[in-house]
Amino acid sequence: MAPTPNYQQQYLKAKVETASPGDLTLLLYEELHRKLNMARVLYQKGQFSEMMDRLHGARSILYEFIATLNFEYEISHQLRQLYDYYIRRIGDFAVNKDISILDEVIEFAREYTDTWRQALAQVKSAKGKS
Template sequence: MYQKNPNLYLKNQVMSASPNKLIEMLLEGGIKNIRLGILALEKEQLVKASEYLLKAQDIVSELRYSINTEIDSEIPQQLIQLYDFMYSQLVIGNIDQDIKVLQEVQKLLTELLETWKEISVAG
């Protein structure tokens, strides 16, 4: 059934995921879309690249606005600044078709994902 409708599988995954798992899935989605955007740029498929990079921008924006700012710590504000930076870099990378800028954002998201997984396991 899921092979015929992969969106149904994804919907079921999202609907049954914990908040921690949802953040993990968003981070993975951002990384994947940047990677696909870079591959499309390398093949000079500019429209396709832009579509992937816009999805990555949407994901980073979602991550940024999902931060609980009521936590008494500097971490939420630091994450907001990091996500804002990544978002602006994605916009620049998309407009300028700058693979190096996109790779830097991909690296930051990968590091965040690794840290998130460590925190989720420890917590």
């Protein structure tokens, strides 16, 4: 019997392969937010190994953001500091298990996801008017 194709994975793969750089950034912010939320759920269920997997994935996304920064621009230095801070906060949560620390990181991810989504909508709207 042939394995059943995973249509969700195929859809996501196609979405990533055809996305613009701006859309890819949004996808990463969405995934960061999703992983952090899942880590919170897993923490509450006492599933610490799975929680740590999600936290590791979230940190990997933040490291990816750092790797793609262009330091010719001042904002890149500021973003680096911001991403470094939240990488440390994830580590602080992993050690201290203080849910308020994780909630702080989740709020950052939610706000940046929303901000990036709005920015993309404005860019696409402006392109449609030109």
